[in-house]
């Protein structure tokens with residue numbers, strides 16, 4: 001995670017960002033810290049990335065890389081405003097025993113890549129349509145040596161895969177079908193007949209932008225209905241208030257880069 005020390009909305013690269021509405025910086029920090037302590041209280045180790053001035057979106061740490069079993073596929077951001085973040089993430093992995101691969105193609109890390117460790121022996125779900133170049137899906141498959149399933153996002157409000165689909169445990173997912181092309185919807189229904197299905201309201205509340213440890217599902221407080229859905233599916237919802245991070249177009253998952261050593 002990366003503290004929102006320099007978080008602002010000073011450019012708009014997704015439909016949620018409104019540069020005319022100021023961000024409450026101290027509230028953003030307080031809410032972010034509550035997310036950090038919530039994860040720590042659930043028993044997870046949280047490493048911190050140093051925030052850098054001039055990179056207001058660094059708080060969305062999920063976008064900087066994607067790791068699977070010790071191999072890290074680095075990010076290359078779509079927008080120049082975020083380009084320098086990739087280097088900061090690369091620095092984090094340097095020397096940590098990770099096998100780091102620099103990307104040739106545009107991709108936004110865990111924003112558009114998700115991992116299911118048990119499904120089909122370990123598979124990657126990957127989004128494209130707004131940020132990540134589909135060529136990066138093939139590149140990720142070569143780097144990570146896992147099957148990569150390409151899914152086409154069609155709604156600009158859900159510009160990253162992690163706003164429309166979430167991994168709940170080793171093999172189960174939740175998703176909002178309306179964010180995907182009809183063909184991708186068909187593919188998801190075929191591979192994940194037991195998925196938790198979210199509706200547009202759940203997705204707009206950033207209810208799919210969650211982090212799950214397979215038992216606890218940490219999600220935005222606004223996503224009340226989504227919390228009920230994951231509870232009905234056998235998980236324990238843990239709500240965290242992240243109103244300020246939503247102003248930048250993100251929530252729980254965007255703020256957490258999961259490490260798979």
Ligand code: ARG
Pocket residue numbers: 013014017057060062063082110111160162163248249250251253254255
């Ligand atoms: N303002 C950031 C952007 O548009 C938000 C990134 C949200 N992160 C995420 N994993 N969806 O790039």
